[in-house]
Amino acid sequence: MSVLWPAIRFTVNGEICEVHAPPMKRLLDVLREDLHLTGTKEGCGEGECGSCSVRMNGELVNSCLVPVLQADGAEILTVEGLAMNGRLHSIQEAFLQCGGAQCGICTPGMLMATAQLLASNPHPNLTEIREGLAGNLCRCTGFMRIFESVVIAAGDSAGAVAEEARHAR
Ligand code: FES
Ligand code: FES
Numbered sequence: 001m002s003v004l005w006p007a008i009r010f011t012v013n014g015e016i017c018e019v020h021a022p023p024m025k026r027l028l029d030v031l032r033e034d035l036h037l038t039g040t041k042e043g044c045g046e047g048e049c050g051s052c053s054v055r056m057n058g059e060l061v062n063s064c065l066v067p068v069l070q071a072d073g074a075e076i077l078t079v080e081g082l083a084m085n086g087r088l089h090s091i092q093e094a095f096l097q098c099g100g101a102q103c104g105i106c107t108p109g110m111l112m113a114t115a116q117l118l119a120s121n122p123h124p125n126l127t128e129i130r131e132g133l134a135g136n137l138c139r140c141t142g143f144m145r146i147f148e149s150v151v152i153a154a155g156d157s158a159g160a161v162a163e164e165a166r167h168a169r
Contacts, residue, residue: 010074012037013081023069027061028052030068031078039079039108043137050136053109053116054078060116060135079108082115091115091153100149102140109136114150123154 005020012035019034031037031054043051045064052063055077082089091114094100101107110133117124117132124132129150138146 008068008072010071012076021068024067026064027066027068027071028063037078037080041105041108050109051106053112079111094153095149098145098149098152100146106138110146
C-alpha cells in the first residue's frame with residue numbers, strides 16, 4: 001500500500017475499506033492484492049468471461065474493467081460476502097449439490113451473476129437463466145449443471161424448469 005496515492009473509500013461485504021492505489025488500478029487487482037479478497041478470479045482480463053464479476057451498487061460488473069476510482073463511495077459485494085456466519089449461501093450449496101463447479105475459475109463469477117439474477121427474478125425460467133448468465137463463460141461444465149444449480153438455488157427443484165435443465169444435459 002502506498003500513501004502517495006489519495007484515499008479511495010468504499011464498502012466491501014459490509015465493511016468500510018480505504019485503499020491508497022493508483023486511480024486507474026483495476027478494482028479486480030485492488031480486491032485481490034490490496035484487500036486480499038482472492039475469491040474473485042481473473043479469466044480473460046478483457047470483460048469477456050465474467051470470472052471477475054462482483055456486485056457494485058446492486059449492479060453486476062466485471063471488476064477487470066472498473067478503475068478503482070469508479071468504486072469510490074460504492075457498496076461492493078464479492079463472493080466472500082455470500083457465505084454468512086460460516087455457512088454457505090444457498091446458491092453455493094446448490095452449485096455444490098449439482099456439480100456446478102469444477103475447476104472453479106468461473107465459479108465466483110457464476111455465483112455473483114446468479115445472486116444478481118435471483119435478486120431481480122427469484123424464479124427464473126431456463127431462458128431467463130441463460131440470459132442472466134450470458135456474460136459468464138465456463139469451459140468445464142457444459143453449462144447445464146450450472147443452470148440446474150441456479151434452478152435449485154431458486155427453490156424450483158420440483159418444477160418443470162429443473163426437469164428441463166436435467167434433460168437438456
Ligand atoms: S477477467 Fe474480467 S471479464 Fe474476464
Ligand atoms: S468450472 Fe471450470 S471454467 Fe467453469
